[in-house]
Amino acid sequence: METYIDHTLTGKIPDFKAGIITYRGLKVGDSPQMVKGRLQLFQESIFFDLQEKDLTDFKGIKEWRQIFKLAGTDPSRYRPSAEALYRRIKKQNYLTPVNSAIDLNNFFSLQYEVPIGIYNSDQISGDVTIKIGEAGEEYTGINGRINSMQNMIVSADDLGPFGSPFVDSNRTMVTEQTHNALQIIYLRPSMSKEEGYKLTKSLMDMFLQIHGGEASCRVI
Numbered sequence: 001m002e003t004y005i006d007h008t009l010t011g012k013i014p015d016f017k018a019g020i021i022t023y024r025g026l027k028v029g030d031s032p033q034m035v036k037g038r039l040q041l042f043q044e045s046i047f048f049d050l051q052e053k054d055l056t057d058f059k060g061i062k063e064w065r066q067i068f069k070l071a072g073t074d075p076s077r078y079r080p081s082a083e084a085l086y087r088r089i090k091k092q093n094y095l096t097p098v099n100s101a102i103d104l105n106n107f108f109s110l111q112y113e114v115p116i117g118i119y120n121s122d123q124i125s126g127d128v129t130i131k132i133g134e135a136g137e138e139y140t141g142i143n144g145r146i147n148s149m150q151n152m153i154v155s156a157d158d159l160g161p162f163g164s165p166f167v168d169s170n171r172t173m174v175t176e177q178t179h180n181a182l183q184i185i186y187l188r189p190s191m192s193k194e195e196g197y198k199l200t201k202s203l204m205d206m207f208l209q210i211h212g213g214e215a216s217c218r219v220i
Contacts, residue, residue, distance in 0.1 A: 003182070020217065020218050026207075038107065042111070073152050133150050
């Protein structure tokens with residue numbers, strides 16, 4: 001399985017890049033107490049920061065709002081997923097543990113201020129293309145709604161879109177039965193490829209420490 005960035009996206013955002021991690025043999029389960037504790041403490045820290053800062057004072061959130069605009073998405077109506085997490089924390093609607101993969105995903109998304117998707121690769125058919133969604137493309141998301149992907153940044157396989165920096169689909173959702181996964185870090189275009197790789201590898205190393213298995217990563 002290969003992952004590519006389509007010209008429909010680079011035509012609008014020439015410096016668009018993504019960190020790609022492929023995992024094999026993961027053991028997903030309840031998060032270790034260390035992960036739960038760090039996630040809770042970090043959310044509390046963000047909450048206090050948000051008492052003195054606007055959301056757009058966070059560089060990653062500000063940049064991703066601009067990326068949505070360039071792609072053709074209204075960021076005031078459709079929030080980048082990292083911003084949606086910050087908005088929850090601002091209301092003290094803190095994230096509760098789901099499983100080790102989702103919890104780590106959320107932690108790093110908060111830390112790096114970028115959307116991150118993790119997908120069950122056994123439910124992905126063929127290669128993956130990150131592109132601008134077309135009319136009629138939609139899926140049932142983990143938010144419980146049918147989401148139109150028109151003019152949204154999406155990750156798609158032979159069966160159609162399954163992920164997005166907005167919301168991911170039920171089809172490729174990672175559960176405790178997932179052993180093989182694809183993780184996409186939707187990086188800030190302003191980051192250098194070297195910075196993006198360092199971030200991606202750091203995330204991969206932590207995932208392997210918690211879940212075992214093996215993995216490889218790159219930046220596209």
